[in-house]
Amino acid sequence: MYAVIRVRGNVQLKQESRDTMKMLNLTRCNHLSLIEETEKNKGMIKKVQDYVTWGIISLDTLEYLLEKRSRLIGDKRLALEYLKKNKINSFKELAEQANKDKKVLAKLGVKPVFRLNPPSKGYEREGIKKNFKVGGALGFRAEKINALILRMA
Incomplete structure (x- = not known):
């Protein structure tokens, strides 16, 4: 099961992506939604990957x-x-x-949504506009999503 956390807000978000966020129950920043690992859900996450971070929750x-x-x-x-x-x-x-x-x-x-606090000690060094692979906060984190959730809960 995936945990998907919305990191960025609505500014300059296309209507198609807003609708996808609504379907994922991610209406505001720091909201978390639990999503089953299906191809349909993976496609929705890929569509909004520049605004969310996700990983496999333990x-x-x-x-x-x-x-x-x-x-x-x-x-x-x-x-x-x-x-x-x-x-x-x-x-x-x-x-x-x-x-x-x-x-x-x-x-x-x-x-269906968990309202979390912003993470204590902030997001990663590169901020919320870059991918997790290059030191930012967005994108797929695999198991490292658990540490972020514990800092936000």
């Missing part, structure tokens, strides 16, 4: 993200008591189920 990071930043509809925190009512014993179990099938979160009523 189970530990997903568990931490669900515990700290997930919200229910009505802007309520996702609590352990709520999970137990829905026959899920822990956030770890929820993370494992969500990693297999993202629809588990929708059935629980969890919002």
Whole structure:
């Protein structure tokens, strides 16, 4: 499962890319969305790659993200008591189920977007206009997305 984080805003963003961002539930900067690894989703990410960063999220990071930043509809925190009512014993179990099938979160009523803070100590040295491969913040990060999420959560 991919974690996609919007890094840049709407200024000079083409309408086609804005629509793609909306489909990915990335309406504002520092929003994170969990996306399944399908060809269709990879194509949408490629279309907006100059405005987002993405990578493969680990189970530990997903568990931490669900515990700290997930919200229910009505802007309520996702609590352990709520999970137990829905026959899920822990956030770890929820993370494992969500990693297999993202629809588990929708059935629980969890919002599809995670609102994060800007990363502590900032983005990489070259800023938010260059690709991750050359020292910037944009593009594919593989496993290094987990460190960024922990700095933002």
